[in-house]
Amino acid sequence: MTLFGAHVDPADPLAAAQEIGAEIIQVNIGDPQSWKAPAPRFPWDLEEFGARAAEAGIGIYVHSPFVINVASTNNRIRIPSRKLLQQHLDAAARLGAWGVIVHGGHVTANDPMEAGFENWFKAVDGLRIEVPLLIENTAGGNHAMARRWENLARLWQAISTSNNAKRVGFCLDTCHAHASGNPLQGLVDDVLAITGRIDLVHLNDSRDTEGSGADRHANLGKGQADPDWLVEVMRRAQAPAILETPSEGHTDDLEWIRSRV
């Protein structure tokens, strides 16, 4: 049976999970826009939160901050990115989380893409990874590591030579795939041909048209992604799914997908 859930507010994630009937949740354990070390907003320490979640039968994923870009050729971005990612991996381990999600990141127009893949290898190789690190595909940008599949293939190739490669997995975001111009039709097969694994789906509809490059999530069936193909992605991915859609629609979204898969 596929597990479903949503990204929830960190103030009381377990109450939020129970309210919408989620089996898994995704949380931020720090300010998603900041370089500051994790400072969870929930009213327990990490171990207690983990124990409470386990008791409630709820699996937890941690989304790392958006500022992280381990691909960057700029030392002042890349080095703090690795540090912040390590802090999130460590905190997630204390929590007993099922995975830490990080965006693929990008280089700038003046850099060769290869520099970004090399930086990813070094990051993975140097990290202490006790909880699976799940790299997520992104929606826009011409120099992104994990937007176009030909680049994802090069990224995966670079990482595969690290001793830590087995601890790195993939998070497939359906809105980002649609917006980036990767058709949902055949999506899972295209990804599996590269990564060999999909550990988590970020199940989101898209407010914008295919190929728009815009990262704006919509509730399921309310956006521009083909609803039949969203369902087909879930059938084929054989992975748990987290909604990152507007939260007022989470209950409807969970019912929408559960009734179709």
Ligand SMILES: [Zn+2]
């Ligand atoms: Zn996502």
